[in-house]
Amino acid sequence: MASTAPQFLPPQPGSPAPSRQAAAVLSVVKEPIGPTLSLRHLAPEAALRRLELTIVRRLDGYLQGDHLGLMPGPGSDLNDARQYVPGQDDVRRMDWAVTARTTVPHVRDTIADRELEVWALLDATPSMNWGTGAVTKRDLGIAAVATFGFVSQKMGDRFGGMMLHRDGVIRMPARSGRNALYALLRKMLEDPIETDRPKGEYDLAEGIEAMVRTQQRRGLRVVVSDFLTAGDSEISITRPPAWERPLRRLGVRNQVICVEVIDAAEVDFPNIGEVLVSDPESDFSRFINTGDAKARQAVNAATRAQRERTAAAIRRAGAGHVVLRTDRDWVSDIARFVLTYRRTAAVISQPQRAGGAS
Secondary structure (H helix, E strand, O other): OHHHOEEOOOOOOOOOOOOOOOOOOOOOEOOOOOOOEOOOOOOHHHHHHHHHHHHHHHHHHHHOOOOOOOOOOOOOEEEEEEEOOOOOOOHHHEOHHHHHHHOOOEEEEEEOOOOOEEEEEEEOOHHHHOOOOOOOHHHHHHHHHHHHHHHHHHOOOEEEEEEEEOOEEEEEEEEOOHHHHHHHHHHHHHOOOOOOOOOOOOOHHHHHHHHHHHOOOOEEEEEEEOOOOOOOOOOOOOOOOOOHHHHHHHHHHOEEEEEEEEOHHHHOOOOOOEEEEEOOOOOOEEEEEOOOHHHHHHHHHHHHHHHHHHHHHHHHOOOEEEEEEOOOOHHHHHHHHHHHHHHHHHHHOOOOOHHHOO
């Protein structure tokens, strides 16, 4: 629920404004132990080089040089037939001709695609501009996009990007190569931060719909967002969010990974006295006395309900789900997710079927 995000302190008098060129470039390069290294005053090129060095070096370390591809799944070209394994093979791959000829059930394998198309949608709406530490959710979202981008570039895959604003979706075409990836990430870094309560009606559901409509080639789709829905007055795990249906459609032909970006204060609302809680995407605002334990508990309960609903919706859509926090080592979080996801990609990439069949 976007209205749970408090605005803690106004900008201090005399504090330098962030460079328009660097836009949201703050620190997202964090060593496993130690303080965050600030990128605030670095030019985009330097920030990108630092990001690449951190991501590639540390992911290689976590994954021990193993194949970094996230999609070892089936391709489109047919391979040899083999005997069907009950409970393991998909009956839709049954080779009926060989089965009839041998009287033994056979399936036809497919050859894995080696050049795939990866697309990442970055939610750049106002609720992502917020953070109580050295990094905002938007900054961390860009780092997540960069991670999948560098992994894809290393494997020779084509990588494209989309940015969601309240007034529309910006599309950056899928290309291969390091220079193309740098150009895409530079565009995200330099994109002006959207002001609070902007004009426009686009939300995450429309952003995912745009991804469904404009992408024809199958592959991996990454949705990076805080998954907060403006204007929600009531949250229930049984009431699906508006973005769940398009997310299901996106997963029909693609493997989908949802990267949920959250701030530490959204998980554990701090005691900092009386503050103005303001929804950056609507007209809602309210003063809350955070010194009141019951008030903090109510906010934390609303946040838990929202996150549970998000997790349930992503699970129902058959997508992978990784949570990144602004106060945590995001590279290791992604590495752990990659290791787990590659073991189960063939299962979670398929939407649930009626009757609970697998």
